[in-house]
Amino acid sequence: MKRKSYVRIFAILLSVIVLASCERPVSRPTNDQAYSCVDSLLTQANSYLFTEPLRSCRILREALPACTDEKDQVQLQNLLAKALFLSSQYDSALYYSEKVIDYCWKQKELTPQIHRLLTENYNILGNTKGRTSGNNLALHYYKQALFHCLQSDKQRFLPDLCTNIADTYVRTGDFVNGVMYYRQALHYADSLGLPQEECSFIYHGLGHTYTELHDFDNADYFYRQTEAFLDHMDIHEKFVYFNNRGLYYYSRKDYPNSKKYHRQAFATVQGSPDYQYEQNLSKINLAELYLIGGQTDSARLFLKEARDFFLSINQTSALSYIQTQEFALAVAEKDWDEAQAILQTMDDHEIEPSLMLIRKQYQEQYYTRTNRYKEAYQVLGERIRLDDSIRNEQIKMRVAEIDMRYKQDTTVMQQAIVIEKQQNHMRLLQMSSYLWISLCLLLILVLIFIYLYDKKQKAYITVQQKNKIAELKMENIRNRISPHFIFNVLNRSINYNELCFKKEEISELVKLLRQNLSLSEQLYISLKEELNFVRTYVHLESKRLDQFSFEIEQAPDVNDQQIFIPSMLIQIPVENAMKHGLRAKEGEKRLRIKIQREGNHTLIRIQDNGGGLRGPSIPNDNAGLGLKIITQTISLLNEHNKEKLELQIHNITTDEGETGVEVCFNIPDEYSYEL
Numbered sequence: 001m002k003r004k005s006y007v008r009i010f011a012i013l014l015s016v017i018v019l020a021s022c023e024r025p026v027s028r029p030t031n032d033q034a035y036s037c038v039d040s041l042l043t044q045a046n047s048y049l050f051t052e053p054l055r056s057c058r059i060l061r062e063a064l065p066a067c068t069d070e071k072d073q074v075q076l077q078n079l080l081a082k083a084l085f086l087s088s089q090y091d092s093a094l095y096y097s098e099k100v101i102d103y104c105w106k107q108k109e110l111t112p113q114i115h116r117l118l119t120e121n122y123n124i125l126g127n128t129k130g131r132t133s134g135n136n137l138a139l140h141y142y143k144q145a146l147f148h149c150l151q152s153d154k155q156r157f158l159p160d161l162c163t164n165i166a167d168t169y170v171r172t173g174d175f176v177n178g179v180m181y182y183r184q185a186l187h188y189a190d191s192l193g194l195p196q197e198e199c200s201f202i203y204h205g206l207g208h209t210y211t212e213l214h215d216f217d218n219a220d221y222f223y224r225q226t227e228a229f230l231d232h233m234d235i236h237e238k239f240v241y242f243n244n245r246g247l248y249y250y251s252r253k254d255y256p257n258s259k260k261y262h263r264q265a266f267a268t269v270q271g272s273p274d275y276q277y278e279q280n281l282s283k284i285n286l287a288e289l290y291l292i293g294g295q296t297d298s299a300r301l302f303l304k305e306a307r308d309f310f311l312s313i314n315q316t317s318a319l320s321y322i323q324t325q326e327f328a329l330a331v332a333e334k335d336w337d338e339a340q341a342i343l344q345t346m347d348d349h350e351i352e353p354s355l356m357l358i359r360k361q362y363q364e365q366y367y368t369r370t371n372r373y374k375e376a377y378q379v380l381g382e383r384i385r386l387d388d389s390i391r392n393e394q395i396k397m398r399v400a401e402i403d404m405r406y407k408q409d410t411t412v413m414q415q416a417i418v419i420e421k422q423q424n425h426m427r428l429l430q431m432s433s434y435l436w437i438s439l440c441l442l443l444i445l446v447l448i449f450i451y452l453y454d455k456k457q458k459a460y461i462t463v464q465q466k467n468k469i470a471e472l473k474m475e476n477i478r479n480r481i482s483p484h485f486i487f488n489v490l491n492r493s494i495n496y497n498e499l500c501f502k503k504e505e506i507s508e509l510v511k512l513l514r515q516n517l518s519l520s521e522q523l524y525i526s527l528k529e530e531l532n533f534v535r536t537y538v539h540l541e542s543k544r545l546d547q548f549s550f551e552i553e554q555a556p557d558v559n560d561q562q563i564f565i566p567s568m569l570i571q572i573p574v575e576n577a578m579k580h581g582l583r584a585k586e587g588e589k590r591l592r593i594k595i596q597r598e599g600n601h602t603l604i605r606i607q608d609n610g611g612g613l614r615g616p617s618i619p620n621d622n623a624g625l626g627l628k629i630i631t632q633t634i635s636l637l638n639e640h641n642k643e644k645l646e647l648q649i650h651n652i653t654t655d656e657g658e659t660g661v662e663v664c665f666n667i668p669d670e671y672s673y674e675l
Contacts, residue, residue: 038063038072045079050234053086053274074103078117081124088277090128090313097121097128115152119145119161126164131277132314135172142168158188163202170209171317173353182206197229204240211248212354219248239268239278246285259289280309284318287325296329303329320347321355328362331369339366357386469523469636508540522567524673527595527602528560530570537571538591541578548582548589555596563602565667566633572626573606573663581610581661590654604665612651612659643668 041063045056060080067073077096084093100121104114122145130138146161166181185202207222226241233241246261266282269275283302290299303322310318323342330339343366348356360383367376429436515533531552542548554560570593582589594605631647638644646666654660 038067038069038075042075042079045083049079049083049086050236051274053083056080056083057087057089070103074100074117078120081121085124085127087274088313090132093124093128097124101125110151112151112153115148116154118148119152119154119157122148123161123164126168130168130171132316134316135168138168139165155188156192156194159185159192159194159199159202162188163205166205166209170205170212171352175209175213178209179206182209197232200226200229200233200237200241204237204244208244208247211244211251214251216248216252223248235268235275236278239265239275239282242268243282243285250289255289255292259286259293262286262289276309277313280306281318284322284325291325291328291332294332296332299325299329317352317355320351321358324355324359324362327359327366331362331366334369336370353386357383360386465636508536512536512540524564525567526561527558527563527565530565530567531560531593534571534574534593538574538578541575545578545582545589547587548591550591552593553595557597558595558602560595563667564671564673565604565665566630566637566673568626569630569665570604570606572630576626577606577608577610577661577663581608585610598666600669602667602669604667606663607652607654607660609654609656609658609660612661613649637671637673640674641668641672643670645671 041059045059048055048059057080060076060083064073064076064080067076078100081093081096081100084090084096098121100117104110104118104121107114110118122141126138126141126145129141142161142165146158146165149155149158149161162181162185166178166185169175169178169181182202182205185205186199189199189202203222203226207219207226210216210219210222223241223245230238230241242261242265246258246265249255249258249261262282262285266279266286269278269282272279283306287299287302287306290296290302303325307319307322310322323346327339327342327346330336330342343363346359348359351359360379364376364379364383367373367379512533515536535552538550542550574591574593577591582591588609590609592605592607594603594607596603627649634645634647645668646664648662648664648666650662652660652662
């Protein structure tokens, strides 16, 4: 569907309340951001957005309560905020835009799509604040929108946002900044390759700006640029064009042509409940022309209808100008009491420069007709100073344009100078080639020296690390099989004089020693090898414990032949659990090893019901020494891995309500044992 622009309608008042140009929307929902049902609703509501915004509001309001997905809700709220703004429901538009902005800032990452949502809704806040609260807030939100648009996936809307900022500057009388942003909008449009018909809103703004500065030749040039694309405009854009063209002729005091264009603007939106703002803006403009033509009854009727509407939305600029026209109406009818009453309630705070000129003109007429010449002279002086200030802005803008052209010419000259310098530099390089070759050779020698020195240092550090590992491995070997445990096995066999049993234990002990000697030569082994070693150890040790149960729970997705761990990683916590936890416990003694997968990690838990840790969190003596070896080994290996092998030891409560200890290892899949 053909894209339509968001109308940038806000009153710019110069001698008559004037419309600068239309605030433009910066996007509409895309089909790839919602499920099919929501996508269908968005498409349906979007089709009525610029022709029947109230219908779009109704469709979206009915869809919101049934939508449960947060992302879908945001898409609906985003389009609803636009529809509410277009239908002049500003408080509701603010509410939904702020909800969308809150959602965006709660996201962990500001993706280009999130930046686009922020762009759209800060733009809506700027449009709404421009119509209701004032230009400073509008500028703040427009610039926020521009910032996020530069980081979004929809930079197509950069010209629209620059134009909104330019419009706001023009409303405040800052024509230099206004023209700068209009030019920036044209620059973005050229960079994006936009067709000329989609730049008509920029020509609107430039035409109005030059009208404000009474540079009518340039104003007429840009309005004619706009007029060429009249057939491609939507209702809002046509309204803005006719209204601004009416301002142009009014400023030239060509009142018949001004009335002709303002009537065309009113006829474009007349009778539609979706364009109340535009209708009432046209009534104010036509009321001024009726007042000039002496049709005071028509002027009074239009002013009353417009006042009621703008009071309902608290649009201060429009209300200020209506008050100025009511004052002029009282002066025209020589109702001096009414004129004095209105004059006493006038507030000139934050009023636009163009509106202030009109107000001062009528005040001067009032004081002159009531023979208060001193006040009339004072007002005349204020009006001249204000008019001079606006004319000075025209001079500044012309200076800025000349400066811009000078910079463009200077850039060409600078490029020629740079080329000449580069040619001279090449000649210098040719003359000093031998010197550069010598320097390069010297640099290569220095780099080779640095490389060899660095290599030697790394080799030295590697030797130190290997020595440290060797020390740890030797200490591990000395502590792998507790001499105290071997003594217990042999001593019990002798005391009970059970020959078969004794032979069985000695055979298992020999097997355990053989396995230990084999594994001690390796820094890491497979999980399967470690579990086989642990089973042999537990089977031998369990004969000294009564009511003892041992189990290994291994998840089906754990491939124990493809998972590698440091040697004795499981055996040492198992030995500590049996010797320091379960041996002294009365009743049932349970030891359990759980192995499972969690994402890209293998989780190993060794649990017992031996009463938990008492005193220090890590036991002393041999248990502390064994865990010290594990901790040091893990620390050394972690230095060479981005993802670390983690060790945790803490008390737990078993399913039977008993207290025990859990030792937990979290081993990454890509963990490297290369040093």
